[in-house]
Amino acid sequence: MTIHRIRLLGDPILRASCEPITKPKSTAVRVILDDLRETLRDWQSRFGSGRAIAAPQIGAPVRIVCVEMDKPWALINPEILDIGNEDFTVWDDCFSFPNLLVQVSRAYRIRLRYQNVKGEWEETELEGDRAELLQHEIDHLDGVLAVDRPHGVDPFCLREEWNRLHASDGRFGPPEARTDSFATPLTGLL
Secondary structure (H helix, E strand, C coil): CCCCCCCCCCCCHHHCCCCCCCCCCCCCHHHHHHHHHHHHHHHHHCCCCCCCHHHHCCCCCCCEEEECCCEEEEEEEEEEEEEEEEEECCCECCCCCEEEEEEEEECCCCEEECCCCCEEEEEEEHHHHHHHHHHHHHHHHHHCCHHHCCCCCEEEHHHHHHHHCCCCCCCCCCCCCCCHHHCCCCCCCC
């Protein structure tokens, strides 16, 4: 298992449309899943935040998402089958542009299909923050980032400003996660 460097805004791999997995039970897929899980857990242990990661964020242009919330969840070849007609607006953050938040509109409810690690197809319905999370991650697999989906009058907010305005809610982890060490110039990237 390898902890990878997260690819940042401006890296062309984040704009690639990812290839479908044809052999979900292969060793190569298992290695990518293990690396995704370790990279996500490393981020969580260092910064106290993060719920999911998509394969292109570690440089693998394939259709795999790893989620760590209540339990580990691997989604291979995920696709949204149906989107509810109710939307909601959220401030979205991303490992690939950690100093920026983007206000986006997402479907409140989705029906999702994916293959598990055994290669079996599963379907599930998600709503609220889980639906938003999977829409965000599936966008990554299509080369679309939250910065491509701004919604509202002033949809971009630097994390430093967000933290100043929302310091009491602690949503984005401890102060050490809020440094400029991940700074990426926004000029020419949005």
